[in-house]
Amino acid sequence: MKAKHAPNRLPQHRFPVDPWRLVETEYTTEDLGVTETVFALGNGFIGMRANAEEGREAHSHGTFLNGFHETWRIAHAEAAYGFAEVGQTIVNVPDAKLIKLYVDDEPLLLANADLESYERVLDFRTGILTRDLLWKTPAGKRVHVRSERMVSFEHRHLAVLTFEVTLLDDSAPIVISSQLLNRQDGEDEYHVKAAALGEGQDPRRARKFDHRVLEPQIQRHDGDDVVLGYRCTNSRMTVAAAYRHLFETACEYTVETDVAEQLAKTVFTVDGQVGKTIRIEKLVSYHSSTGVPASELADRCQRTLTRAASTGTVGLYNEQAAWLVDFWDRSDVQIEGDQPAQQAMRWNLFHLAQASARTQEQGIAAKGVTADGYEGHYFWDTEVYVVPFLAYTHPETARKVLRFRWKLLDAARKRARMLSQRGALFPWRTINGEEASAYYAAGTAQYHINAAVAYAIKRYVDATNDWDFMAHEGAETLVETARMWEDLGFYGNNGDNSFHIHGVTGPDEYTTVKNDNTYTNVMARFNMRFAAGVCRELRERMPEAYEHLVRSTGVDEAELEGFDRAADAMFIPYDETLGINPQDDAFLSLEPWDFSKTP
Structure with missing residues (x-):
C-alpha cells in the first residue's frame, strides 16, 4: 500500500518516528492528557493510563475495568415517559501503578526533577511500556531508574x-x-482530595459523584499477597485488586507492609550501594463481578498471582510477544515510503488490540479502556467500525462482541415496548444494557444503532460463514431489529405508497429528530432485507434452527414479506436539481451556511 505523506501530529524532535514504537525523548507536563492516552496500556478488560509511576503530576489518573460501573439517578429538567432514568458511569478501580522513590529522603517527581536523560517507549511488538531516565538528585547523586509496564494480552x-x-x-x-x-x-498519593483523579479538564470525562462509590469490603495481607476489595454503592458491582512483589538486590534491606481501607503499601527500605541494582517485579491482578462477593474475587486474584509468579516475568513477557506476533501476522497494514503514516497505522492497530483482546463478551467502550470519557459507554462505533476489522483479523473476538449485543436483546425488547414499538431497540449508549443517554434527541432518537448491529452481523458472517452463530444468535437479533423498523415506519397516504420513518436522529447529532433521515432509511432498508433473506436461507440450510427461531420470536413468512415490502417502498430523499441525497427531507430548506464568514 502506498500513501501520500501524512501530516506530522507529534513533534518529531520529541517523538522521533519509529515504525514499530512510539518514543518520547523529553518529559513535560504541558500535554499530559495526550501522553497519558497515547502511551496507555490495556487488554480489553484492564486499562491503565500512562501516568507516571511516582503519581503526580497527572491530567487524569486512570485504572479501569471494562464494564465495572456505578449507577445514578438521571435528573431531567422535565421528566417524560420513555426518558432514560438511570445513568451508568465507569469507575476508577484501585491504582496499582503507584511506585514512589526516595533517595536521601528526596522524592523523585518528574515535574521538577533534574533529568540528565529521559526516554519512554511503547513497543507495538512486545506490548511493553518502558521508561528509562537518569536523575540527578538535589544532593548531586546520579540515579538510573528504569521501569516497565505490561497489561497481559x-x-x-x-x-x-x-x-x-x-x-x-x-x-x-x-x-x-x-x-x-x-x-x-x-x-491522591500526597493526601490531596482534589487531585485524586488528576487535575486536567476534559468535557468528555466521566461525571463526579456526590456519594462514596466504592464501599470497602475486604483488606487482606496474606503472605506475599496484598488485596483490597470493594462494592459499588448503587450498582452493587464488586471488585478486588491484588499485588505480589518479587524483590531482588544485593543490598541490605527491610520490608514493611501496611493495609488499610483506602490504601495498601509495601515499603522497601534499602541501604543503596553504587552499582548494585534494586529490582522490584510487581504482579497485579483485578477481578470484578455483578454480584460475587469481594472475598471470592480476592481469592481469584490470588490464584491469578500464583500462576503468574510460577510463569515468571520473563515467561509472561515471552507470552505477550508471541500473542503479538500472531496479532501482527493477521492485522498488519504495511505502507511504503511514509514512515510517519506507518507508525500511525500500527499505533492505531495496536490500540484496537488493546480495546478488544480480552473483552470476553463485553462491549468496547468509546475510549476503550484508556480513559473514562463518555462515561465508559458502548455506542454504535463498536459494530460499525470495530467489528468489521475483528471479523477479518480476529473473528473469535468479533463473535464474542456480537454475542454481548445478543445477550442484551431482552433489555432491548423491553426498551422498545416502553416506546410503544414492536421488536427490540438497542440503547444508544450503555454499559449494562439499559439506555443511559440523558438527552433523548441525540440519544434514543438515534434508532440507527439497530441497523448498525445488523450490519456488524452481516460483516461477521460474510467473513466467517459462521452459520452456527447466525442460527443461535444472529437471526433472532435480525428479526427483532427489523420488526422494530417495520413498526416504527409508515406508508404515506399521498398515493405513492412509499414507506417513511419520522422523528429520528441520524449520525449528525446537531441536527436532531428529523423526518426521513437518509442514512437511517437506507440502513433500515438494509436491516429489513437482510433479516428476511437470512430467515429464508436459515429455513433451507438448518430447518431445525429455523423452527426454534419461529418458536422464540413468532416470525412467519407473512412478516418476512412485510419486511420486504417496507424495504422496497422505503423513501430515500433525493434532489433532482442537485443530484444528491440530502441528509433528510427538509435539509435543503435550511438557511445556507456562510462559509466565507466562518473563522
Missing part, C-alpha cells in the same frame, strides 16, 4: 510492573513505596 486479569534503581556515583539510603490506592473516593 494472554492473561485477562493480569498486569506486570517492574521498577529498577541503580546508584551510579555514591551510596545512599533508598526507599521504594509500592502502593495500591483507591483514588475514586479518596486522596
